[in-house]
Amino acid sequence: MPTMPIEKYRAFQQIDLPNRTWPSKTITKAPLWCSVDLRDGNQALIEPMGHERKLRMFRALVAMGFKEIEVGFPSASQTDFDFTRFLIEEGEIPDGVTIQVLTQAREELITRTFESIKGAKRAVVHLYNSTSTLQRRVVFGLDREGIKDIAVQGTKVVKRLVSTVPETEIVLEYSPESFTGTELDFAKDVCEAVMDVWQPTASKPMIINLPATVEMATPNIYADQIEWFARNVKWRERYLLSLHPHNDRGTGVAAAELGVMAGADRVEGTLFGNGERTGNVDVVNLALNMFTQGVDPELVIDDIDELRRTAEYCNQLPVHPRHPYAGDLVFTAFSGSHQDAIKKGFAARRSQNDVVWEVPYLPIDPEDLGRSYEAVIRVNSQSGKGGVAYLLEEDYGLHLPRKLQIEFSRVVQNFTDTTGKEVSAKDLFDMFRKEYLEARYPLEFVDHVTLPDSHATEKRTMTSHVKLYGSSKEVHGHGTGPIDAFCDSLAKELGIALEVVDYSQHAVGKGADAEAVTYVEMKGSGTATLFGVGRDRNVTVASLKAVASAANRLHAQAAGASVAAK
Numbered sequence: 001m002p003t004m005p006i007e008k009y010r011a012f013q014q015i016d017l018p019n020r021t022w023p024s025k026t027i028t029k030a031p032l033w034c035s036v037d038l039r040d041g042n043q044a045l046i047e048p049m050g051h052e053r054k055l056r057m058f059r060a061l062v063a064m065g066f067k068e069i070e071v072g073f074p075s076a077s078q079t080d081f082d083f084t085r086f087l088i089e090e091g092e093i094p095d096g097v098t099i100q101v102l103t104q105a106r107e108e109l110i111t112r113t114f115e116s117i118k119g120a121k122r123a124v125v126h127l128y129n130s131t132s133t134l135q136r137r138v139v140f141g142l143d144r145e146g147i148k149d150i151a152v153q154g155t156k157v158v159k160r161l162v163s164t165v166p167e168t169e170i171v172l173e174y175s176p177e178s179f180t181g182t183e184l185d186f187a188k189d190v191c192e193a194v195m196d197v198w199q200p201t202a203s204k205p206m207i208i209n210l211p212a213t214v215e216m217a218t219p220n221i222y223a224d225q226i227e228w229f230a231r232n233v234k235w236r237e238r239y240l241l242s243l244h245p246h247n248d249r250g251t252g253v254a255a256a257e258l259g260v261m262a263g264a265d266r267v268e269g270t271l272f273g274n275g276e277r278t279g280n281v282d283v284v285n286l287a288l289n290m291f292t293q294g295v296d297p298e299l300v301i302d303d304i305d306e307l308r309r310t311a312e313y314c315n316q317l318p319v320h321p322r323h324p325y326a327g328d329l330v331f332t333a334f335s336g337s338h339q340d341a342i343k344k345g346f347a348a349r350r351s352q353n354d355v356v357w358e359v360p361y362l363p364i365d366p367e368d369l370g371r372s373y374e375a376v377i378r379v380n381s382q383s384g385k386g387g388v389a390y391l392l393e394e395d396y397g398l399h400l401p402r403k404l405q406i407e408f409s410r411v412v413q414n415f416t417d418t419t420g421k422e423v424s425a426k427d428l429f430d431m432f433r434k435e436y437l438e439a440r441y442p443l444e445f446v447d448h449v450t451l452p453d454s455h456a457t458e459k460r461t462m463t464s465h466v467k468l469y470g471s472s473k474e475v476h477g478h479g480t481g482p483i484d485a486f487c488d489s490l491a492k493e494l495g496i497a498l499e500v501v502d503y504s505q506h507a508v509g510k511g512a513d514a515e516a517v518t519y520v521e522m523k524g525s526g527t528a529t530l531f532g533v534g535r536d537r538n539v540t541v542a543s544l545k546a547v548a549s550a551a552n553r554l555h556a557q558a559a560g561a562s563v564a565a566k
């Protein structure tokens with residue numbers, strides 16, 4: 001017994017194209033892009049764009065470098081008509097940019113459409129009628145000839161009206177709407193009939209747009225349909241073959257890519273895939289896919305966050321946090337092993353000065369899209385030491401030794417496991433500060449004086465002022481350096497036995513603001529070691545503070561708590 005009522009559905013029929021060539025093609029050049037945000041995207045919105053939102057979107061599309069922009073369906077709404085007039089009358093359309101307007105193949109609608117484009121230098125008049133078996137039967141109640149006639153009559157009207165806009169160069173675009181549900185021989189028949197009326201030439205080609213109005217099959221089938229069409233429909237050099245994929249099966253981008261491999265010249269789509277139902281094909285996704293293959297996408301997408309804000313404002317719809325390239329979380333790694341690999345990838349790039357982008361788990365350099373690395377690594381309970389260390393390094397300039405990374409990540413893990421929450425870089429630094437830099441109880445280092453030794457040996461005597469359980473004390477120690485001497489004084493005068501196992505130091509900041517950070521790994525009376533960290537403008541003071549930090553942490557550990565947990 002099937003789990004679902006499969007008897008209600010039929011498999012899409014394969015296309016008979018045994019010698020298909022598209023599977024071995026590579027995309028080496030960007031197609032002509034046409035944005036349909038202001039029409040197809042707009043018609044799918046809960047609240048269609050008004051003038052102000054349309055203009056903001058139009059300007060963003062122009063700034064990106066779109067050369068063709070479908071600005072509306074002027075015969076359908078006064079807003080779209082007025083907007084088209086506004087663009088023309090206010091000189092908003094830069095040279096090299098062509099507006100496109102959609103119309104059904106109905107005379108009164110085409111006439112109104114022509115009224116909307118008067119005065120434009122160039123305009124694509126996009127004529128459509130549905131040709132699929134289903135729509136022929138249930139929507140139009142017409143046979144093939146009847147449907148072809150709608151297309152032919154519509155084209156004749158367009159041709160006749162060209163003389164009403166003498167200052168405008170008209171390009172005809174014809175869409176056999178619901179192409180993917182149309183028999184290929186019939187799509188050919190209709191499109192050739194339209195071409196017979198329009199008489200395109202190689203120097204003045206028309207556009208034939210083959211929409212996956214509804215995505216009905218796997219993307220290879222769409223590619224087969226496109227290749228079949230390009231090979232079998234006459235006058236290939238007299239028309240630009242355009243794709244208009246929708247995303248019903250979630251494969252709109254794949255369909256467009258395979259369609260381009262199959263010979264398409266042009267792609268219609270929207271920013272971030274807004275559009276009817278599951279959307280139109282996402283042109284940003286497509287363009288950036290090309291970019292990651294070293295192909296010039298011929299669209300500027302260097303501030304993807306701003307572009308996303310524009311789309312979200314105009315469409316009044318959010319872009320999903322995991323949306324390819326654009327989502328808030330797509331350049332973010334929470335998981336420990338990914339963070340570790342990304343951190344190493346960045347370090348390798350820095351040391352090798354590589355031109356070619358190769359960082360594990362990051363298919364594109366976020367900086368190319370105007371996104372910073374800051375958000376790349378984020379820390380929650382799934383994260384490891386690498387992510388924690390990365391954030392402290394990137395945001396606070398702290399280069400934690402590897403063993404300290406492991407030690408501190410336990411403190412972080414304890415917190416994230418308990419709260420279940422993400423921790424920001426600032427949270428991490430606060431934890432680090434409390435755990436190490438502010439570990440001042442019971443021992444606080446106050447200051448020190450190093451005295452020249454009267455016996456001219458290598459050792460020196462150092463007097464330090466400390467507080468122990470809040471009481472000021474002066475202690476004296478002997479050693480080859482300040483750390484050595486300080487440990488000596490702590491052991492002899494306060495009974496705190498400490499041994500330095502490892503030591504490292506680096507500067508944070510530059511010039512007058514520079515500070516030293518010292519990390520000391522120390523051993524108390526037991527065998528386990530732990531770290532102390534000190535920070536100060538004075539290099540020696542930073543080291544002595546680090547020793548005190550370690551002493552306090554050993555004390556806290558002996559008492560069964562981390563300093564941060566107190």
Ligand SMILES: CC(=O)SCCNC(=O)CCNC(=O)[C@H](O)C(C)(C)COP(=O)(O)OP(=O)(O)OC[C@H]1O[C@@H](n2cnc3c(N)ncnc32)[C@H](O)[C@@H]1OP(=O)(O)O
Pocket residue numbers: 040043073075076077103104105106109128129130139140150177213
């Ligand atoms: C796949 C796509 O995205 S196609 C674009 C769809 N976009 C839109 O429809 C948005 C704007 N549309 C509208 O505002 C309206 O549909 C209008 C103003 C264009 C037309 O409105 P109406 O005149 O009320 O007609 P409606 O849209 O209901 O169309 C239905 C009629 O047009 C016919 N029709 C539909 N599409 C076409 C077409 N492309 N060419 C010719 N006739 C068509 C239908 O067969 C139907 O005819 P009938 O009334 O004789 O049964």
Ligand SMILES: CC(C)C(=O)C(=O)O
Pocket residue numbers: 040102128175177178209211212213214244246
């Ligand atoms: C008007 C046509 C091209 C359309 O939007 C579609 O078929 O999806």
Ligand SMILES: [Mg+2]
Pocket residue numbers: 040211213244246276280
């Ligand atoms: Mg569409």
